[in-house]
Amino acid sequence: MNKIRLFVLLLLTTFLVNCGGSETVVTTPTAQPTTEVAEAATATTPATATNTAVPTDTAAPATNTPVAEPATATSRPTATTETEPTAVDAEPTAIEPNPTAVEPEPTAIEPNPTAVNTTPSSPVAPANPSGVTAPTDANYPANTDVVGWENRINVPPGFDVSYYGRVDGQPTSITFSPVDGQLYIAVQAGTIYKMDSAGGVSTYVGGFTAPTGIAFRPGTNQLYVSSRVRDENIGGEAQVSVVNRGQLIGGLPCCYTFFHSANGIAFGPDGYGYVGVGARADHGEILEGPNAGQQDEMHPYEASILRFNPDTGEVSVYATGFRNPYDIAWDSNGQLWASDNTPDFDPPERLHRVVPGGIHGYPYYECDVCFSPPPGVNVIPPLATFAPSSSPTGVEVYKGTQFPGYNNAIFLALWSAFPGAQKIMHIGAGGSSAPVNFATGFAAPIDVVTGPDGSLYVADWATGIIFKISYTG
Numbered sequence: 001m002n003k004i005r006l007f008v009l010l011l012l013t014t015f016l017v018n019c020g021g022s023e024t025v026v027t028t029p030t031a032q033p034t035t036e037v038a039e040a041a042t043a044t045t046p047a048t049a050t051n052t053a054v055p056t057d058t059a060a061p062a063t064n065t066p067v068a069e070p071a072t073a074t075s076r077p078t079a080t081t082e083t084e085p086t087a088v089d090a091e092p093t094a095i096e097p098n099p100t101a102v103e104p105e106p107t108a109i110e111p112n113p114t115a116v117n118t119t120p121s122s123p124v125a126p127a128n129p130s131g132v133t134a135p136t137d138a139n140y141p142a143n144t145d146v147v148g149w150e151n152r153i154n155v156p157p158g159f160d161v162s163y164y165g166r167v168d169g170q171p172t173s174i175t176f177s178p179v180d181g182q183l184y185i186a187v188q189a190g191t192i193y194k195m196d197s198a199g200g201v202s203t204y205v206g207g208f209t210a211p212t213g214i215a216f217r218p219g220t221n222q223l224y225v226s227s228r229v230r231d232e233n234i235g236g237e238a239q240v241s242v243v244n245r246g247q248l249i250g251g252l253p254c255c256y257t258f259f260h261s262a263n264g265i266a267f268g269p270d271g272y273g274y275v276g277v278g279a280r281a282d283h284g285e286i287l288e289g290p291n292a293g294q295q296d297e298m299h300p301y302e303a304s305i306l307r308f309n310p311d312t313g314e315v316s317v318y319a320t321g322f323r324n325p326y327d328i329a330w331d332s333n334g335q336l337w338a339s340d341n342t343p344d345f346d347p348p349e350r351l352h353r354v355v356p357g358g359i360h361g362y363p364y365y366e367c368d369v370c371f372s373p374p375p376g377v378n379v380i381p382p383l384a385t386f387a388p389s390s391s392p393t394g395v396e397v398y399k400g401t402q403f404p405g406y407n408n409a410i411f412l413a414l415w416s417a418f419p420g421a422q423k424i425m426h427i428g429a430g431g432s433s434a435p436v437n438f439a440t441g442f443a444a445p446i447d448v449v450t451g452p453d454g455s456l457y458v459a460d461w462a463t464g465i466i467f468k469i470s471y472t473g
Contacts, residue, residue: 132154132438133154135152143463156438158471158473159471159472160470163465163467165465166201167193167466170187170462171446172187172447174466176216176457182194184214186208187464191203191208192208192211192214195466204223208225209229210231210261211227212262212264213265213327215265217310222310224310225243226265229254232255248310248313253279254278259393260279260324262275262278263277264395272308272309273309274305274336275308275328276306276324277325278324279302279362281363283362283370284364284370301315304321305318305322318357319356320358320360321361321364322361323361324341330397331399331430332407335353337353338352338360339351339352339394339395340392342365343370345370348385350382350385351383351410353431364379384427384431386435387420390415391418394413394447395448396411396450396456399450400450402455403456408429408430410427410429411425412425417443423445424448424458439469443461443462444461446461447459455470
């Protein structure tokens, strides 16, 4: 059984046993809101089976039809301002290139000149981390028990945690708008909500299938969303779309298992978009048929981080070798970081310092049925590793000013309920210090972002709660 399915079953069992007669923690997606909302331009009707239960570990297709590698756009994209979605939108249409955008010249991708281009240091062992102590019990408060949750979450001295608000559903990705300053929250059932500073929630847009990455184009209200088009373990398809504009990139490989799809989106210092795309198998194997277990031919876009023109959707491969890069984030030095979920034989989970053009692991692992890299292929080791099955998801590089001494520090969510998870970890700027516990006591923290005020905001998948961590001195 896939380790993600094991986690969800474990989490369900834990909450059913421990929440008793109190209001139970949300562990299944809520139904689509009945309020009339703007539909995502090309999002398909959510698959009822896979949006209400954890997808089974069904074999993924042995091969996908190769997608031709489009030319890389090298000119800096031109941002435009989108109107606010209304209650009813026009009929969905395919996205058209921005007529004001500069026509890109087709060239091969060049590494970001400001990115760290040296080989990362040896992985940091996932030994018992220091830092904030984790609760030893599983007595989770009711979802609406503000005081109970604020008392449960542990943060370092000088920091304070508050219950910021809650949505109905299971959050998958959060981001702040650079225009209205509100927090936008995608939930697994397909709706994107927005939350104001008082914790008030309203529906922004709906109709997606399992959106797992949302990001605003800097300086605009253009919201980019990664989601599934065909939510099937065999022959699935993912996309990147823009609210009120439609599909920008289609035909992305999907959906080996739970949360393996087109995932986190981040805009780079070059003005381009970047998106992590998961693999179609556990460790690069053919999953069905007479050749099951043998090494499969890779889809050109799987297990990769893609770079895309936010106006035209032109795509190139930025880096490869990520089994499931759930989230990505840039630091202020132009270095990209990525979380990564490892195979089911349970090696330590990973955080990568991404090297442009590099191979960071997948499909090359060390196990009895795994595949070795061919001669001449250099696999780049991760910067840090974490407890097996801890499921690293959201990653954030701190660029605020509120936390003293934390500039460019990395924060990573460990989502699962297995030992060593359910917390936010802190790694020093550029990987300068080993991972330590920063915030503990969550049920299933899945994403972490910095707010306009410099506080950290953490979304909990199991409860729908958004927590705010602030420095108080």
